[in-house]
Amino acid sequence: MIETVRLMMVGFGNVGKAFARLLLDKEAELLEQYQLRLIVTGICTRSHGAAIDPRGLDLRSVLETLQTSGSLSSLDRAGFSGNALEFIRDCEGEVLLDSTPVNPKSGQPTISHLEAGLRKGMHAVTPNKGPVVFGYQQLTALAESRGKKFLFESTVMDGAPIFSLFRKNMDLADLKGFTGVLNSCTNLLIGRMEDGETFEQALEYARSIGITETDPSNDVDGWDAAIKVSALATVLMKHPLTPLHVDRTGIRGITPEMIQEAKADGERWTLVCEGGWHDNKFLARVHPKRVGPNSPFYNVTGTSSFVSFKLDVLPGLGILESDPSPKTTAFGLLSDLICATRER
Secondary structure, three states: OOEEEEEEEEOOOHHHHHHHHHHHHOHHHHHHHHOEEEEEEEEEOOOOOEEEOOOOOOHHHHHHHHHHOOOOHHHOOOOOOOOHHHHHHHOOOOEEEEOOOOOOOOOOOHHHHHHHHHHOOOEEEOOOHHHHHHHHHHHHHHHHHOOOOEEOOHHHHOOOOOHHHHHHHOOOOOEEEEEEEOOHHHHHHHHHHHOOOOHHHHHHHHHHOOOOOOOOHHHHOOHHHHHHHHHHHHHHOOOOOOHHHOEEOOOOOOOHHHHHHHHHOOOEEEEEEEEEEEOOEEEEEEEEEEEOOOOOOOOOOOOOEEEEEEEOOOOOEEEEEOOOOHHHHHHHHHHHHHHHHHOO
16 A cells, blocks of 8 residues: 655755655655655745645656746745744644754754654654754654654765664664764865865865855864764764864865875875764864875775774774765665654
């Protein structure tokens, strides 16, 4: 028997558009493998208006309309006019997907959006790291009290299964710490500067492929990396942190001369993330570091990411994600949706 699940989306930037395209691409497979029909009953954006259609929006029309007119109002069938919280109140669905930009200092307003959705009886799915760091305990408790799911697989390494891996397969493993290269943007910027581009040229390219945060300073100054460290510590190590607790240094101080100097010595710069217990003290750090060919980070180039976990039973478990894109993040969202609906 085919089950129809209604989604409402708050935010429709690069990730939201990639998710819409992925739903179209995977429509037949979802029906065949899971007897699942996903429809989007509403989309609310900050810059392009909002549209609600209880029968389900035509996602091809949504994508075409944004490319031509830039406004969703022509697709609205409910006469909606209001903010995101009013949209969540008025639109109907079983799942709220919030892909609004991250606020690395408070997690708002996304936390309020997800709370509203959960209180209304919906599952809550997001690629936004802010709610995981600043609202994990309250959102998880609220979801459990409503018999719903709060899921966020895409927050740290796009579609790579990190949180679900630990949730499903690591019950008896004791996680001692982790290290990684977790910010794709800075990795890409350094690589292109190694090839002779200026910082501004490299950043413009990163923007053009949709790999930067909405505010690129979140990447360059290490906020994105710090909030990912905080998310891993909070969820996987049960040690709540915010980015303000992370010893953070971005890449603004890495000059072209330093990059070429390292290259001449057979090394390269990268932004390293660390978290874990040392001498009964929890240390969390983001900092640029020169690495050589013997480092596992040396070959993590372009937009790739890598994280290594130190566990009592698996001293060196690593996950590498090569050349992710908004589509990769969208796949993480789809995985969360399937997880939520299959366990209904």
